[in-house]
Amino acid sequence: MLTGASDPRVTLEQARARRKFTGGPFTFRSFPGGHFFLTPQQDAVTAAIAQDLASLARPATH
Known part of the structure; x- marks a missing residue:
């Protein structure tokens, strides 16, 4: 779950509640900005998604 920390439409608590x-697996990340945080945070959002995808590609250790 990615959200803007100061989104006037969805509070951080409401965004976290989407876990239900x-x-x-559920990963919650908030970024500086409001409802349209994606544009100014493009590099950070892309890095977060890449990190999540890389962790899914790693073989499980037993």
Whole structure:
């Protein structure tokens, strides 16, 4: 879950509550900015998504 820390439409608590809609892993990340945080935070958002995808690609250790 990615959200803007100062989004006037969705509070951080409301965004975190979306965890209940998934049965799988849930990662919550907030970034500086409001509802349209993606544009000014493009590099940070891209890095966060790449990090999450890389962690999924790693083989599980047993």
